[in-house]
Amino acid sequence: MSGNYIPPLRDMQFVLHELLDMEGVLARHCADKAIDRETAHQVLDGAGRFCAEVLAPLNSVGDQHGCEYNAGDVKTAPGFREAFNRYASDGWSGLVCDVEDGGQGLPHIMGTVVSEMLASSNSAWSLYPKLSEGAYRCIRANGTDWQKDTFLTPLATGEWTGTMCLTEPHCGTDLGLLRTRAVPNVDGSFAITGTKIFISSGEHDLAPNIIHLVLARLPDAPAGVRGISLFIVPKFLLDDAGKLAARNGVQCGSLERKMGIHGNATCVMNFEAATGYLIGEAGKGLAAMFVMMNGARLGTGTQALGLSETAYQRALRYSQERLQSRSPATPASSTGPDPILSLPDVRRMLLTQRALVEGGRAFAYWLALQIDIHQHSADAQTSRDAEGLLALLTPVAKAFLSDNGVDVTSLGMQVHGGAGFITETGAEQLLRDARILPIYEGTNGVQANDLVGRKVLADEGLQIRRLLTIVRETATECLARDGSAESKVDDMGRAIAELCDDVEAATQFILDSAQLDPCQPGTSSAAYLRLIGHLMFAHFWARAALVATTKAADSFYAGKLVTAQFYFASLLPESRSLLPRIRLESSAVMNPLAFAA
Secondary structure (H helix, E strand, C coil): CCCCCCCCCHHHHHHHHHHCCCHHHHHHHHHHHCCCHHHHHHHHHHHHHHHHHHHHHHHHHHHHCCEEEECCCEEECCCHHHHHHHHHHHCCCHHCCCCCHHHCCCCCHHHHHHHHHHHHHHHHHHHHHHHHHHHHHHHHHHHHHHHHHHHHHHHCCCCCCCCCCECCCEECHHHHCCCCCEEECCCCCEEEEEEEEECCCCCCCCCCCEEEEEEEEEECCCCHHHHHEEEEEEEEECCCCCCEEECEEEEEEECCCCCCCCCCCCEEEEEEEEEEEECCCCCCHHHHHHHHHHHHHHHHHHHHHHHHHHHHHHHHHHHHHCECCCCCCCCCCCCCEEEEHCCCHHHHHHHHHHHHHHHHHHHHHHHHHHHHHHHHCCCCHHHHHHHHHHHHHHHHHHHHHHHHHHHHHHHHHHHHHHHCHHHHHHHHHHHHHHHCCCCCCCCHHHHHHHHHHHHHHHCCCCCHHHHHHHHHHHHHHHHCCCCCCCCCCHHHHHHHHHHHHHHHHHHHHHHHCCCCCCCCCHHHHHHHHHHHHHHHHHHHHHHHHHHHHHEEEEEHHHHHHHHHHHHHHHHCCCCHHHHHHHHCCCCCHHHHHHHHC
């Protein structure tokens, strides 16, 4: 496989089978989505080859070449179209789509694993098919029979692609301000007029038709988000036989100039009386779109995970090859420089990268498994429990993993030194590509407010307490082990128990203070989200250590155990510093004198 990216299949298999017991969980709760190890490994092997051999070599090409704009048309970088055609023809575009729509019908967790590899090998390219998958899910959940019959199969098979059109020049997160209009036509369709910006994959040459999902207002719609409806607006209209016909009134006005992901077409899209079809109920478009938005938020976390994996791989490889300085452990009589991997600070950076990558992998895959349980469990309570955890932790996954992704790619540059600041190594591209992720799909401040305001305060901490019960069970299991000096799992159990107490106290502080000060939740939210992120990482690293202690003679498990110990000793202590930030009085940030000058 290409040296640019080597799919971490061994660690993926460890998470799927030894940490999460994917095969057993799906068999018990989602029989129609059950998958055996052999089939799962075949999927991983095939996706890994495609990503390493086809996509990874195109990553720098997309970054350097970008997309070409010409009077509304967009041409993608050399090789992108051929890679997309192969991706679709090999069946990857429909991996988790329903069989009846031409998909493979595999569980969502397998789609997440493949998504990680796509993002690792070519993050910009990966956005084209992933947005199509989101449009598929949205229409599947909300569309009429005609809409499903018309649009699902082309999206599932990669014949067409899809987008999500929310943001406008004057409104980003506050969608209640959007102005795009939808006027009823006599045939039951609607004329959509307005401008959307920052539309990923909005125009390209990969497929003949693009299905835009567009938020707009009907003439009699009330102000605010309750007045928003959702519409399907195809690039090309269809004739009675379902074939492409006239060009619709939607066109790319320009391409955004941007810091990274140059290979993806980020577009300004102009709608001029474009024919659109209402999807879902009028006035409830935001709720319908949230099917796609929530998937996009989790997808953003997975994208960060993918970029982080590649940054770690390149940094590790460089540190093994770069001869410079002397290791403090090298005998004085030795001659010549050592690999920088032998330097303590380089090893600290690499272990930080590894701990954040592998902890993020366990968290992301576990959340994907909750999606499968929620959507396919025959037991209503089990489905509701999974849904509750997903709602609580989706903003955490998006924000914590994307913030970590910026840190990991930045550390990758740092390990490279001056070589990381120039383009040849590719380290700086990874950081540029990762920097959008804390902004995508609602900035991470918005995610923190969502966690605190719409989740913790809304249910008075119910789901957080459920989560703490799960994590405390891990602490108990660690404490029950014979804690040898080598494994330190009992120390991990004590650290997790203490962390659970801290989360419980921080949650109660937020619940109490919100009743007295409306600004306090927003003041505490960013630090609180990061605290919950560490709660999840501590939980999964402890579980990894529990597995590794029984197999430490194997170098893979020995390395896993060392990384778990590093996480608890070096990274988890950040959680203690978050507590005063959570309790920071809102007056410290809301004081009007701060920006009076």
